[in-house]
Amino acid sequence: MTHPEQPWTPDPTLAEPVTEQAPVRLQAGEAADAAEATTADAPRRIDTTGEWRRVSPKYILVDLIGSAIAAVVVVVVAVVLGVIFEQAWPWWIMGGLLLAIALGAAFTPRRIRSIGYQLRQDDLLFRRGIMWTRMVAVPYGRMQLIDINRGPVARAFGLAELKFVTASAATAIVLPGLPAEEAEDLRDHLVEVAESRRTGL
Amino acid sequence: MTDETDAPRPPFGNLPPQQPAPGSEPQPGYPVAAQPEYFPVQHQPPRDQRNLTDGEWHRLHPATPLLRGGIAFLAITGFVIANLRERLVELFLPGAGDTAEENYDPLTYVWEHGYVGLALLAVFVVLLVVMAGFFVSWRMHTFRVTDEAVEVRSGILFRTHRNAKLDRIQGVGISRPFLPRLFGAAKMEVSVAGADASVKLEYLYSRDADNLRRDVLTLASGVRLAEKGLAPAPTVGPGGIENEQVLSRIVNERVSEFLAPELDPGTAPPESVVRIPVGRLIGSTVLSIGSVLILALAVVMIVSIVNGQIWSLFWFIPSVIGLGSYFWSTITKSLRYSIAGTPSGVRIGFGLFSTSNDTLPPGRVHAIEISQSVLWRPFGWWQVKINKAGLSAEDAIGGKGNTTVLPVGTLTDVSRVVELLLGLPASEDLRDELQLAINEPSRSGFTLSPRRARWFDPFAWKRTGYSLRDGLLLFRKGVVWRKLDILPLARMVSFSVSQGPVERMFRLASARAHTVLGPITPTLPVIGTAEAARLYEEVSAGIVAASLADHSHRWAQTVPDAGPAPENFS
Structure with a gap:
């Protein structure tokens, strides 16, 4: 059985030009990994061939704003608690939480650049994570629902999030930081190919 | 009790089949507006010829409301009667007890004020209303089986209408809990893909259940009933009401039904392929x-x-x-476990007092796990579990819903069960193949995890690996619990590989297949990165290829009858 549809190609104006981004293809660590892979019998990092599409770099800012909001909430709560109890422990907790948020924020750009997806002929690949890497392959025919979610901050930046629902809860694919129009086009495209490749579970 | 189940068909059965319903329903005192479509009057032929798959609406077992909710009512009645026992004894044997002032209760009040007539009337009205409620709910609880779907509608004020598309059926289970069994009733559950989306027919006549399941599954398989010669004779005209209400016959019938083996000899091979001593x-x-x-x-x-x-x-x-x-x-x-292949799928029966049996049509098994705890190893016992669709989340995780298809068995039993579940031809080779895969996976075509995995998984690394063959993905793992997962690619939802920082240090990764929710979580705990990448590529391509070649949603349909409809496109 042949599928006449070609792989999805986004509108060039909407596509994220990969080259425009900061050095994302090979981070320093990955370069070292690659060098080592030539000497060792196996690569350190699992990867697959093909070009990964990345999410919008604006999403880094969205995520950082989210972290900043979390930090503000922590500070406010700590101040309130500190005033009420007049003790030192809220400040210690606040310090710890702020440190954690700052650490998370420091890795945010890399973490978000690690999110990638590939639209192949018959399936969608998704990967994320730098420390804990995860790669998922879902055939289009297995998708049951595709949700578009837009949070308030993401909306301000014109971004949306695609959530894929399959028969298995473990599939768990959420693709954040897509430009809203691209997200809708992608959804329509995926619904279409899912329909034509539908199988009886 | 038993009289009720075999009481003559309700008076509506006498009406000619084509008569429109509403006029025939002027039941005074019913608060419910009798809407025409809810009362399609159909003639019910003598029960041995009942054809339940004719696309008409049929009713369930008359004891249904009683079995579903009336037990509570009976219990309350019993409680009241038990409390009035002394009073009754006194009534019929005056002087047996001494009437003292402390026995003063509402009943005495009623007696002394001469409200007996009113009280009896009230009790009578309450009984009447309850009976009427039961009757109406029974009348309005109907099901039908068409070429497309199994549909059930129920409810008096709040109508519900459920429908299971035949090509989405994941299995049909018949269970006979103890009490309904006494009434000759059985519960049939048609599970479809989707958590908790099953259509329940509770309760059917026990004797109808097996035939109905066979017909439903035959329809679902894409074969027309008439082609198979299974379609019963067309419904005969009126006058089929049977009057032989001989008590002994009923009792005999009930007893023989109760003792009958779980596998109906007419629809299954007589012999269960596995017996558990x-x-x-x-x-x-x-x-x-x-x-x-x-x-x-x-x-x-x-x-x-x-x-x-x-x-x-x-x-x-x-x-x-x-x-x-x-x-x-x-x-x-x-105790009365049985498993056998039938034309409509694998039938697995369980239970001594409350029996249940499920039929899984071909291609509805999403994952198989063969496992053995260290305690069972000296005896060579194994257990087989499956993942199947259509279970609610808590049932799936709690291992309910008959997901343990072989509670205990030798490897030979296991190979027979796996043959049935995968629809393989019976052969003696599978046992040896399984044995080799479990004991010496390296000689059985498995890609094993590398030696450096010993730091990560010190005991099981030598026997942890995967193999892809014949549209199946096999995971071998474990030492204390030896496990072999068999995953049909045509059913797999998605596949992932992942890697944490420690795994990366050792150039290792882990893999996981995603299937519908069930007792099995098919993971491969440790494998080399190069192998993981290859596995990822092969499986993702394999799922697509296997799904394209899969036709099990209409498993017996070889030639599409009217061109490839969009939903049959797979």
Whole structure:
């Protein structure tokens, strides 16, 4: 059985030009990994061939704003608690939480650049994570629902999030930081190919 | 009790089949507006010729409201009667008890004020309303089986209408809990893909259930009933009401139904392919984690008793009773285990007192796991579990819904069960193949995890690996619990590989196949990165290829009859 549809190609104006981004293809660590892979019998990092599409770099800012909001909430709560109890422990907790948020924020750009997806002929690949890497392959025919979610901050930046629902809860694919129009086009495209490749579970 | 089940068909059965319903329904005193479409009057032929798959609406077993909710009403009635017992004794045997002032209760009040007539009337009205409610809910609870779907509608004020598309059916289970069994009733559950989306027909006549399931599955398979010669004779005209209400016949029928084997000889091969000897069943239950727990508890208790702490009995005895009842239910559930291949799929039966049997059509098994705990190893016993669609989340995780398809068996039994589940032809080779895959996966075409995985998984690394063959993905893993997962690619939802920082240090990764929710979580705990990448590529391509070649949603349909409809495109 042949599928006449070609792989999805986004509108060039909407596509994220990969080259425009900061050095994302090979981070320093990955370069070292690659060098080592030539000497060792196996690569350190699992990867697959093909070009990964990345999410919008604006999403880094969205995520950082989210972290900043979390930090503000922590500070406010700590101040309130500190005033009420007049003790030192809220400040210690606040310090710890702020440190954690700052650490998370420091890795945010890399973490978000690690999110990638590939639209192949018959399936969608998704990967994320730098420390804990995860790669998922879902055939289009297995998708049951595709949700578009837009949070308030993401909306301000014109971004949306695609959530894929399959028969298995473990599939768990959420693709954040897509430009809203691209997200809708992608959804329509995926619904279409899912329909034509539908199988009886 | 039994009279009720075999009472003559309701008076509406006498009406000619084509007569429109509403006019025939002027039941005075019903608060419910009788809407025409809810009362399609159809003639019900003598029950042995009942054709339930003719696309018409049919009713369920008349005892249904009683079995579903009326038990509570009966219990309340019984409670009231029990409390009035003394009063009744006094009424018929005056002077047997002394009427004292402390016995003053509402009944005495009613008696003294001469409200007896009113009270009796009230009781009568309440009974009438309850009976009417039962009757109406029975009337309005109908089902039908068409070429496309199984549909059920029920409810008096709030109507519900459920429908299971035939090509989405994941299995049909018939269960006969103890009480309904006494009434000759059975519950049929048509599970479709989707958590908790099953259509329940509770309760059917027990004798109809097996035929109905066969017909539903035959329809679902894409074969027309008439082609198979299974379609019963067309519905005969009126006058089929049977009058032979001989009590002895009913009792005989009920008893023979109760004792009948779980596999109906007419629709299944007579022989279950696997038998579980009682000794093995008891032995395997005793050699489980539960008994280890009991031993540990016993040791703790003896130590505390020796130290003079008698109170430890307070928690020990209840926990032993709890575990004992767990053992008892496990054993009685599996006592009449049977598994056999039928034209409509694999039929698995369970249960001594409350029986249940499920038929899984071909291609509805999403994952198979063969496992053996270290306690069972000396005896060569194995257990087989499956993941199947259509279970609610808690059932799937809790291992309910008959997902254990072989409670205990030898490897030969396992190979027979796997053959049935995968629809393979019966052969003697599979047993050896399984044996080799479990004991020496390296010689069986498995890609094993590399030596450096020994730091990560010191005991099992030599026997952890995967193999892709014949549209199946096999995972071999474990030492204490030896496990072999068999995953049909055509059913797999998605596939992932992942890697944490420690795994990366050792150039290792882990893999996981995603299937529908069930007792099995098919993972490959450790594998080399290069192998993981290759596995990822092969499986993702394999799922697509296997799904394209898969036609099991209409498993018996070889030639599409009217061109490839969009939904049959796969």
